[in-house]
Amino acid sequence: MARDRVLPFSASLATVSPRFRTPINAAVVVGVFAVAVLVLNVFQPAMYIALASVCIMLLYIAYLMVTAPMLLRRFQGFPKKDAPAVTTATGRPLFTLGRWGLPVNILAVVWGVFMTVNLGWPREAVYNPVGTPHWYLHYFALIALAVALALGALAYWRQRHESNAVLAALDLDAEIVVGAEPA
Structure with a gap:
């Protein structure tokens, strides 16, 4: 993500050491976060459990962001039966589940929704197992999801x-149409 410049301090995180040929800054940042989570586990084990559950819940949401649109496309008739076969760069056909694609896709979406709700449901057994009076742990998954969405x-x-600011600064006379073919 740092190479794509979508993280704060991307330039520093994406820098690869010429000597070791690895992104040292990124490795150090990941290591510091890992140590911080382990220290948090020592002092607040309920928070560690909540963080782990929320991370898994967010992964299921990311999984749904792939499987749900694919299911929608399947219901819209994609891929077309008479469409030309799509191949890899080497000319080999892409992997397909054939007639099993739709049932497997439906199962994947149902499972993803079930696990997302299961992991995000605010219940004391998961998000506050020690019985401490931390209300925010009970709703930690919902709070984390709201923060991530915001x-x-x-x-x-x-x-x-x-x-938009870059386009306005260019002061182009021609109208820009997104998705149009170049002239």
């Missing part, structure tokens, strides 16, 4: 704002 919306807005 940060994502803010990042999206900022990117759109910067893109």
Whole structure:
């Protein structure tokens, strides 16, 4: 993500050491975060469990962001039966589940929704097992999801704002049509 410049301090994180040929800064940042989570586990084990559950829940949401649109496309008739076969760069056909594609895709979406709800459901047994009076642990998954959505919306807005500012600064006379073929 740092190479794609979508993280704070991307330039520093994406830098590869000429001597070791690895991104040392990124490795150090990941190591520091890992140590911080382990230290958190020593002092607040319930928070560690909550963080682990939320991380898994967010992974299932990312999984749904792939399987749900694919299921929607399948219901819309994709791929077309008379469409030309899609191949890899080497000319080999892509992997397909054939007639099993739709049932497997439905199962994947149902499983993803079930696990997302299961991991995000605010219950004391998972998000506050020690019985401590931390109300925020009980709703930690929902709070984390709301924060992730808010940060994502803010990042999206900022990117759109910067893109519009760049286009306005170019002061192009021609009308820009997104997705149009070049002349």
